[in-house]
Amino acid sequence: xxxxxxxxxxxxxxxxxxxxxxxxxxxxxxxxxxxxxxxxxxxxxxxxxxxxxxxxxxxxxxxxxxxxxxxxxxxxxxxxxxxxxxxxxxxxxxxxxxxxxxxxxxxxxxxx
Amino acid sequence: xxxxxxxxxxxxxxxxxxxxxxxxxxxxxxxxxxxxxxxxxxxxxxxxxxxxxxxxxxxxxxxxxxxxxxxxxxxxxxxxxxxxxxxxxxxxxxxxxxxxxxxxxxxxxxxx
Numbered sequence: 001x002x003x004x005x006x007x008x009x010x011x012x013x014x015x016x017x018x019x020x021x022x023x024x025x026x027x028x029x030x031x032x033x034x035x036x037x038x039x040x041x042x043x044x045x046x047x048x049x050x051x052x053x054x055x056x057x058x059x060x061x062x063x064x065x066x067x068x069x070x071x072x073x074x075x076x077x078x079x080x081x082x083x084x085x086x087x088x089x090x091x092x093x094x095x096x097x098x099x100x101x102x103x104x105x106x107x108x109x110x111x112x
Numbered sequence: 113x114x115x116x117x118x119x120x121x122x123x124x125x126x127x128x129x130x131x132x133x134x135x136x137x138x139x140x141x142x143x144x145x146x147x148x149x150x151x152x153x154x155x156x157x158x159x160x161x162x163x164x165x166x167x168x169x170x171x172x173x174x175x176x177x178x179x180x181x182x183x184x185x186x187x188x189x190x191x192x193x194x195x196x197x198x199x200x201x202x203x204x205x206x207x208x209x210x211x212x213x214x215x216x217x218x219x220x221x222x223x224x
Contacts, residue, residue: 032210043215104154
């Protein structure tokens with residue numbers, strides 16, 4: 001079992017819709033969680049980080065963390081074609097001390 | 113404002129050749145990472161350095177070595193390149209093991 005797993009995708013949503021991206025992690029001691037966006041041929045860039053249970057909002061993005069169920073999600077409201085990219089979930093801390101571990105990524109396409 | 117700088121950006125090697133990928137960060141970060149990215153595999157951790165003076169294996173360390181030369185620099189060495197090491201390599205750094213990581217622009221390596 002991979003330490004961080006993302007829903008398989010690819011995910012396609014119409015412009016203006018809500019895109020929901022999910023991620024589960026196996027290391028119960030993980031303490032920090034991150035969402036990155038990666039455009040084709042580019043390096044990953046940070047969108048959100050979350051450390052505590054609950055929701056964290058930043059503009060059109062909301063990260064949700066549920067440590068009891070060991071899942072993290074990212075909601076993108078009012079999706080735009082420019083949001084089309086691969087989204088990577090990552091976790092760090094816990095028994096994998098120092099290891100920033102990524103999921104395999106979910107490809108999101110927002111069509112006009 | 114350079115951030116994380118990787119060299120080279122592109123490299124072609126013949127099987128059996130050796131090379132070193134260089135990474136330097138100017139953000140005074142303590143932790144540094146080397147990842148490889150293959151299609152559909154997300155980012156897989158090769159080695160990381162939680163702090164200056166320490167290095168640890170990640171998920172896929174075989175065939176690689178690393179050196180944390182000082183706080184700024186973290187190099188990745190391929191002693192005898194194999195076609196299976198054809199990939200895009202990313203270096204990243206973070207202030208601590210619990211905080212967000214920032215990525216270099218990547219090195220596209222082809223082993224023929």
